[in-house]
Amino acid sequence: MSGTRYGVLLVTGGRTHQEDYAAAFVADARCRLVAVTDEPDVAADRLQANEELAVRLGVPHVADIADALRLPEVQVVSICAPPERRGRIAIRCAEAGKHLYLDKSLVPRLDEADALVAAVRRFAVRSHMFSFITQPWARQARQSLTDGQIGKVLSIHADVFFAKGHSGTAQLGARRIEQAAPERQQLMEAKRELDNVGVYPITLASWLTGRKFRSVYAVTANYFFEEHQRNDVEDFGLISGLLEGDLPITIAVGRCGWCAHPTAGRNRMQLVGNSGTLVVDANRPRLEVFTDQPAWSPPAIHPADPMAFWTSTQKESGLRPKESWVPIRRPASDAAYFLDCLDQDRASEMSVVEAAHATEVLLAAYRSAANRRVVFLPLSRP
Amino acid sequence: MVQSFRIAELHRAVQGVLTSGRLGQPVFVRYHLACVVQPGNVVPKLAGVATMVSGWLDQVPERVLARGDPNSGQVALTVEFHEGATALVSISCVPSSPKGVELALLGNHGALYQETGDCSLEEDTQAYEADQGWRALIAKALRSGEPEAVDQEFRS
Numbered sequence: 001m002s003g004t005r006y007g008v009l010l011v012t013g014g015r016t017h018q019e020d021y022a023a024a025f026v027a028d029a030r031c032r033l034v035a036v037t038d039e040p041d042v043a044a045d046r047l048q049a050n051e052e053l054a055v056r057l058g059v060p061h062v063a064d065i066a067d068a069l070r071l072p073e074v075q076v077v078s079i080c081a082p083p084e085r086r087g088r089i090a091i092r093c094a095e096a097g098k099h100l101y102l103d104k105s106l107v108p109r110l111d112e113a114d115a116l117v118a119a120v121r122r123f124a125v126r127s128h129m130f131s132f133i134t135q136p137w138a139r140q141a142r143q144s145l146t147d148g149q150i151g152k153v154l155s156i157h158a159d160v161f162f163a164k165g166h167s168g169t170a171q172l173g174a175r176r177i178e179q180a181a182p183e184r185q186q187l188m189e190a191k192r193e194l195d196n197v198g199v200y201p202i203t204l205a206s207w208l209t210g211r212k213f214r215s216v217y218a219v220t221a222n223y224f225f226e227e228h229q230r231n232d233v234e235d236f237g238l239i240s241g242l243l244e245g246d247l248p249i250t251i252a253v254g255r256c257g258w259c260a261h262p263t264a265g266r267n268r269m270q271l272v273g274n275s276g277t278l279v280v281d282a283n284r285p286r287l288e289v290f291t292d293q294p295a296w297s298p299p300a301i302h303p304a305d306p307m308a309f310w311t312s313t314q315k316e317s318g319l320r321p322k323e324s325w326v327p328i329r330r331p332a333s334d335a336a337y338f339l340d341c342l343d344q345d346r347a348s349e350m351s352v353v354e355a356a357h358a359t360e361v362l363l364a365a366y367r368s369a370a371n372r373r374v375v376f377l378p379l380s381r382p
Numbered sequence: 383m384v385q386s387f388r389i390a391e392l393h394r395a396v397q398g399v400l401t402s403g404r405l406g407q408p409v410f411v412r413y414h415l416a417c418v419v420q421p422g423n424v425v426p427k428l429a430g431v432a433t434m435v436s437g438w439l440d441q442v443p444e445r446v447l448a449r450g451d452p453n454s455g456q457v458a459l460t461v462e463f464h465e466g467a468t469a470l471v472s473i474s475c476v477p478s479s480p481k482g483v484e485l486a487l488l489g490n491h492g493a494l495y496q497e498t499g500d501c502s503l504e505e506d507t508q509a510y511e512a513d514q515g516w517r518a519l520i521a522k523a524l525r526s527g528e529p530e531a532v533d534q535e536f537r538s
Contacts (some may be wrong), residue, residue, distance in 0.1 A: 055384075099399060155456040155474060157414050158485055168491045172407055175444075175466045176424045210393065217447050217460060217529060219468050223409040224490055236410065238468055240449050240460040248449040250458045252412055252486070260493040270414065270484060270498065276480040277416065279499060372445070 006339060007034040007073040009098070011081055012046070013053030015304070016132070017103050018080035019311045022057055024335035026076065031339065035060045037068035065089065069096040076101060077343070078335075078372075083185040083195075087112030090352075094119040100127040101338055105199040106355040108185050110363055113356035118190060120352050123239065128348035129355035130337040131203045132282070136329050141271075141280040142208050150273025153209060154250040158201035158269040160194075165307045166298060167257025169226035176234060178220045180370035181363070188369055189306045190228040194220055194237025194369075195362050197253040202279075202358045205251075207349060208271070211243040213355055217374045218365035224257055227306055239365050255307065258298035263325040283347060287326040294303075296322050372379060383434035386502045389510070393434060393482060396494065400438060405489025411469040412436045416486040416498060419475045422453035425524070428473050429517040430510020437485065439467045443532045459520065460529070502505060 002265055008025045010018055013036045025031040036054035038046065047063075054061035066233045067210070069077075069092070077093040077102040079086060087107035090100055100120065106129055107113050121362040132138050144150070176344060183194050220234035228235040236254035243249055256265070267282035305313035341348045364375040400408060419427055422503055436443060441463035450457035454474030462468055484497035515536040523530045 009403070017509070067389065154454060154476070155458065157412070157458070157470070157472060157484070159412055161486075161488070168406055170490065172409065172490060173465050206486065217457070219462055219470060221461065223408070223466075223488070238410075238460065238466075238470060240447055240470070242449065242457060248456055248458050250412075250449075250460070250472060252470055256488055256493060257491070259491075260488065264484060266493075268484075268497070272474040272479060274476060275478050277474070277498070278477070280498075308415060354396060354418065370455075372529060374447070 004030060004032045006031045006075045008032065008073070008076045008078055008344065009034050009037045009068055009074040010053070011077055011079045011093070012038050012050060014049035014081040014312055016312045018053065018078060021078050021080065021101065021103070021130070021335060022053070024333050026057070028336050029332065031056055033059045034071060035062045035068055035075050037062040037065045038081065039089065040064040040283045042143060053260060063231050065092065069093065069098065072249045074098060075174060076209065079103060083108045087116055088363050090116050091119045094123045094125050097123055099125050099342060100352070100353070101335065102129045102355065104130050105195050106352065106359045108182065108195070110360060110381070113359040114381070117352050126342055126348065127352040128341065129350050129352065130334050132200050133204060133207045133350055134337040135282065135286045136332055137280060137282055138204060141278060144278055145208060145271070149276060150271060150278045151275030153247060153271050153301050155272045156205055156247065156269065158205060158249070159252045160197050160200050160267050161253065161261065161265045162197060162255045163258060163261035163265040164257050165225055165257055165264070166301060167224040167260065170222045170224050170229045170235070172223065174223050178369035179235070179368060180365050182369045184213070184231070184233065187231050187233070190225065190231045190233050191307070191309070192233045193228070193235050194349065194365060197255065198237055198239065198365070199358050200250065201251045201253065203350060203354065204269060205243065205249055206354065206357060207244060209247065211245060211247060211375050214242050214244055214362045215374050215376045216361060216364045216368055218239040218368040220369045224255065225307070235368070237365065250267060263322050283325060283327070285328040286326060289324055289326055293358050296320060296324070386504045388504045389483065390441070392496060396437045396485070396487065397520065399494055404492055405487065405494065406491030407468050408439050408487055408489045410488040411438060412484065412486040414472045414474065414498070415536065416479050418474070418477055418482050419500055419516065421452045421455065424455065424457055424473060424475060425517055425520050428457055428459065429469065429513060431473070432461065432471050432516045432520070433511060433513040435461070435471055437467045439463055439469065441465045441467050445529045445531050446519055447529040448520055452524070457524070459523070481508045488496060
């Protein structure tokens with residue numbers, strides 16, 4: 001099979017991960033971008049960012065998603081709407097018979113996650129949420145487990161930290177008071193980092209072991225950024241959990257500042273088995289390069305994106321890439337993985353079903369952090 | 383074969399970085415110890431690590447959750463400190479696994495890391511001076527399976 005066969009509709013544009021996802025689809029010969037769209041009543045700054053990405057990509061901007069979903073050349077929808085709007089948009093796209101490529105984490109509410117899983121099943125579309133499971137280091141780790149290289153897994157310990165943002169501005173000295181059901185996930189200057197980063201080790205651990213979380217105890221904190229503290233969202237979180245079979249797992253995640261790591265951030269998982277230990281490290285294998293070029297330094301703070309969430313604002317702020325660690329392996333295209341699934345008419349290993357479990361784990365973690373109790377899964381439904 | 387180090391040397395180096403102030407205020411420690419130890423010595427060894435980590439953070443513990451089973455050689459502590467710092471302190475006792483320490487210490491202005499596999503660990507029975515309060519607290523947390531508040535006596 002060759003040639004262009006998937007028309008991709010982008011829901012929500014600039015200053016989201018859509019900038020990166022769109023680039024990945026453009027790079028794949030199987031795809032053609034059709035348009036940028038969104039809900040018709042979005043705020044003026046969101047509308048402008050949507051229009052800007054459409055111009056940059058050379059595709060039309062269709063202001064109303066209802067009109068865009070009627071375009072017959074659309075087969076795939078890439079959805080990067082903010083978490084609060086993501087669920088209803090994804091369900092609408094599934095109802096229109098479109099395959100779903102979804103930003104992480106899936107949705108912020110359990111009823112939305114359940115409804116999305118039901119919609120994907122009912123309308124028989126394929127779905128996939130961005131995660132690390134498609135990366136070569138993750139695939140190799142799973143093969144090692146499948147081959148029995150470490151025997152029976154006895155415990156898991158994972159850290160994922162994003163080394164971005166100008167740290168050292170949070171006021172320390174007191175425990176963070178968490179909300180049992182977070183109301184805001186993503187603001188212009190801060191995200192809930194337990195959710196934003198935690199989704200990666202949660203999905204990776206479940207995928208590697210084939211086990212679901214059965215209980216969690218979580219703590220959130222404000223250690224690094226005044227922006228997070230002022231907006232009452234955490235910049236750090238940890239989870240101590242049990243997977244099926246009483247397999248202990250500890251997870252630490254967050255955003256810890258530009259200068260806290262030589263590259264994008266610590267991203268390691270240790271799986272301890274009864275006949276060996278498997279270290280899964282996104283930053284290995286690598287070259288370590290040192291030169292007489294000027295030392296790397298953090299970029300200026302972008303007023304519209306102080307945490308450097310987005311590729312476009314990173315460029316606007318003059319960000320130089322960190323180049324002292326050079327990955328030996330090329331990263332894989334997560335979008336290409338999903339297109340492979342469509343080509344082969346098979347389910348993604350990170351469909352809305354698996355992604356919804358991560359949502360449930362994260363919601364349980366926030367409830368635990370608020371109540372300071374162990375929370376058991378699955379969560380009760382009304 | 384990789385070079386080895388004694389745990390006391392690692393701890394001295396960490397303390398030196400903390401004393402320099404380069405990391406700012408330490409707020410989180412991940413300390414995972416992979417070693418060979420009899421089940422009966424898991425809690426004392428873990429208590430020794432927890433004592434060391436509390437010293438690095440320079441805060442008194444407020445709540446502790448323990449997961450795992452000393453008989454399986456896998457125990458993980460979640461420690462919340464009185465002024466907001468946290469720690470994940472864990473131990474894996476598996477004869478066939480490499481001995482070592484996985485360490486991440488985050489400060490509000492920087493971080494330090496020691497990765498398992500970079501060096502192996504020499505047995506050093508004097509490296510951890512276990513606080514009796516920690517031993518009792520971990521044993522209690524393991525029995526309950528719930529986060530245990532640290533009593534005033536321990537904190538003083």
